[in-house]
């Protein structure tokens with residue numbers, strides 16, 4: 001008996017079923033890969049954004065006059081360095097334990113660039129501080145359940161206004177050693193596998209001696 005050329009309906013059905021299964025597998029793999037790439041892109045963008053924000057803040061702090069530099073006191077500064085928490089104090093010297101030298105908020109005046117006979121003119125007080133996102137408390141716990149701990153935004157205060165300079169900041173540390181001011185910002189974002197990745201940006205400045 002001569003077999004007819006071509007495929008039977010059963011064979012075609014089997015082939016199309018197999019094709020459908022393979023297509024589904026390839027599509028789901030591609031979707032997962034694209035999703036993962038997008039998340040990795042977002043992570044890379046978050047890291048770049050943090051670097052850019054740190055550079056902007058560094059440019060703002062660069063003309064800071066070191067004699068005007070103040071840090072916000074905490075309970076740990078009382079009573080040796082401050083009468084109470086929340087006071088603007090001179091930064092503890094290098095003999096102080098490191099945690100006491102790491103400030104979360106600073107104030108300073110900058111040179112305006114206008115040179116007078118006796119001294120460089122100074123700006124009004126400028127401040128840098130972290131403002132917690134709504135739903136977060138400063139308690140070392142992720143209160144709003146997004147994975148980030150005590151996150152907020154960096155705010156610049158000047159001339160009676162406040163400007164947001166960086167978002168998703170978990171922590172900020174300003175440390176003055178001699179004339180070297182180091183700022184470390186920490187942020188976080190999710191990678192392609194959904195894991196939260198933490199990363200930092202560090203800026204080091206040499207402050208002017210006036």
Ligand SMILES: [Ca+2]
Nearest residue numbers: 142144146148
């Ligand atoms: Ca959080």
Ligand SMILES: [Ca+2]
Nearest residue numbers: 137139141150
């Ligand atoms: Ca918290």
